[in-house]
Amino acid sequence: MECTGSRIILECLKEQGVDTIFGYPGGAVLNIYDALYSFPDIKCILTSHEQGAAHAADGYARATGKVGVCLATSGPGATNLVTGIATAYMDSVPMVAITGQVATPFIGKDSFQEVDITGITMPITKHNFSVRRVEDLPDIIRRAFAIAKSGRPGPVLIDIPKDVTGAKYDYKSVVIEEKKDNSEISENEIKGAVEAIKESKKPVIVVGGGCNISDAKEVIQEFQNKLKCPVCTTMMGLGAFDGRNPMFTGLVGMHGTSASNKCICESDLVIAMGARFSDRVTSNAKTFAKNAKILHIDIDEAEVSKNIKADSFVIGDIKRVLEKLNNKLEAREENEWTKFAYGLINKDNSKSVRVEPEESVNPLYVLKKLYELTEGDAVITTEVGQNQIWATQGYLYTKPRTFITSGGLGTMGYGFGAAIGASVGKNKMVFDIAGDGSFRMNCNELATVVRYNLPVKIILLNNSVLGMVRQWQDLFYEKRFSSTTLERQTDFVKIAEGYGALGIRANTNAEVEEALKKAIAYDGPVVVDFYVDKDAMATPIVPPGASIENMLTLD
Structure with a gap:
């Protein structure tokens, strides 16, 4: 059927299962907002500011696992999305940001509310598109969603001139099938990981944000059950391993627990899963896990040895990698390393929060x-x-x-x-x-x-x-x-x-x-x-440049 570009955009969003858009209207996207009247199944949440729309699309994506969508007009509307797009990019969040643009005859002429938003966002998107023909819209939108959610997820921006949203084209609907990750996982890499694990006596698991993205909680628990070892998380990994588990040591790094940081320092093998070894985790990278070998499991090969040199690695989706490893590993018995970790965890857990009723809020x-x-x-x-x-x-x-x-x-x-x-x-x-x-x-x-x-x-x-x-x-x-x-x-x-x-x-x-x-x-x-009292502090904290074992507790 022949449709305007605006209707094509919304039909394609329906194809992708989009039920919510977060946005703010403006001149360059008026055609899209007008077309929304004919799409009652797509909720449009009007935020107070475009940055709020970007953060809302991000939060929607993290909470549901689906692609979040935000919509803004050209110029300042588009630039107000930038911080939210960068936030999503840094944390690997699947998001599609749609921005309006001035009509194609006015592009490049310093027209009212014109900015080169694709140029601005190039370093903070997985990919971005500048649409110039209505005929290209369906393919670009479908590609944008595929890119946003495949592999290591991330934000994609689509910039659409106003005249393209008003132009007409013969739209043909398609059924979008969810593609399973069938990428090959190297058997040699799996073999190297198995050997590293079998040789270790004091392994520790570091659960990163990729474990939440992969929905790998059950296979991580099975993996830990086999190794009988402590588990810590980065900030982005919280929730991917049950915080009530008796072998959970807590957060690792600058604001980590004493148990987590000591386990890392005493370990002979750090198994990092979906973690990027940021400076907030490693602090002084030269002294991080100096007694341990590093086994890095990640979907993004570029992360391996970027911050901390890996002795072995496996490239692939965390869940699929761990399923392979679990099939090749035999369960261990609890041992001295297990008892050592229990002792540290129990010591940490014994530090209860004591409050005086009439004091300012703790x-x-x-x-x-x-x-x-x-x-x-x-x-x-x-x-x-x-x-x-x-x-x-x-x-x-x-x-x-x-x-x-x-x-x-x-x-x-x-x-x-x-x-x-x-x-x-x-x-x-x-x-x-x-x-x-x-x-x-x-x-x-x-x-x-x-x-x-x-x-x-x-x-x-x-x-x-x-x-x-x-x-x-x-x-x-x-x-x-x-x-x-x-x-x-x-x-x-x-x-x-x-x-x-x-x-x-x-x-x-x-x-x-x-x-x-x-x-x-x-x-x-x-x-x-x-x-809250202005002198209340968030501790422990590792001083800048120090090793993670040198924590200030201020107890």
């Missing part, structure tokens, strides 16, 4: 109480900073895709938009763990959650400072608190109420439980403003 107490009240069955998003670290420490993640954070880019303002996308995608309550600095960057999205009555609960750990930066100034800059004390006198409860959400305030530990219960029971969006 952030870890908030997270532990939230875990208790939700029984661990919640999706958690975070902003970036101390709030992010406390969220990794106080809440136990037992299922994949339940911890959503900006790991690679460290984007302040990410968590609220991501919570919107996760809530829409999963149709359930989502908690955004936020600091007041990050929340001020995206609190305009309160208008979005109120309009759609989304059960998004902002857990605001409000210390009136830029907490993590101030913490570094305290520890490493001789307490020169340059531009990190906010002194804004902002009343977040009134802001919440002004937008139409419920605002709750808790000044002491004694008020925490009741505030959380009230937020959970409320049918709609909530901001809970917890007063």
Whole structure:
């Protein structure tokens, strides 16, 4: 049938199973928004800002495993997506960003609201397309989705001039079949991995973000059962291994647990799965796992030996690789290494959070109480900073895709938009763990959650400072608190109420439980403003340049 370019775009989105678009209208995409009237099965969530739309599409993708879609107009609309696209790129999130562009006769003439968005986003997308003919639209959209979700996922941008969205072409629908990953996994690489594992006496598993992407939780558990070894995770790997498992040591690296970092230092084989060995994991790369060999399993060959030299590796999807390894490995008995790890874990777990009822709110107490009240069955998003670290420490993640954070880019303002996308995608309550600095960057999205009555609960750990930066100034800059004390006198409860959400305030530990219960029971969006002392720190922390075994605990 003959269709306009706008209708072709939406028909192709339907082919891909898209049920939600996050976006903001403008002149260059008016034809697309007009065509949306004829597509009631595709929800269009109007955010308050294009960056919020990008973060929402990202959060939707992480929570559901499907491709997230965002839509923005040309010029500033497109450039407002850039931070969200970069965030998705750094964390390997499948996303398709559609931007409007000025009509083709005006391209390259410094026209009103014209930018070269494909040039701008080239370094932060898996691929991008500049469409010039309506005839090319169906193939480009289908290719964009295939690229976004294949192999190591990532964002793809499609830039479409306004006249292309209005032009007509004979569209033919196709049925999109989900393609299974049939890429070959080298038997020689599998053999080398098996030999490395059999030779090791003190292996440790590092679960990275690729394990969440691969939905590899069950095969990882089977793998651990065979090796009887400790398991730690990167921040992006949380949830891919059950946090309640007695051999789970917790987070590794700069803000890792003592158990995780000591296991890495004592190990003779580090089995890294879907992890990129970022500086936040390794700290001083020269001293990282200096007594161990490295077995790296990853879908992206470019990651192997990029930051830490691998002694052996297997290239392929984590789940498929582990299925092969599990078939070739015999189960071990618990041994001295197992007992050593148990001892470290038990020592870490014995450090309970002790609070005085009338003192200012302890952030870890908030997270532990939230875990208790939700029984661990919640999706958690975070902003970036101390709030992010406390969220990794106080809440136990037992299922994949339940911890959503900006790991690679460290984007302040990410968590609220991501919570919107996760809530829409999963149709359930989502908690955004936020600091007041990050929340001020995206609190305009309160208008979005109120309009759609989304059960998004902002857990605001409000210390009136830029907490993590101030913490570094305290520890490493001789307490020169340059531009990190906010002194804004902002009343977040009134802001919440002004937008139409419920605002709750808790000044002491004694008020925490009741505030959380009230937020959970409320049918709609909530901001809970917890007063946190400005000197509260997220520890332990590895000083810059130090080995991960040299942790500051400040106990």
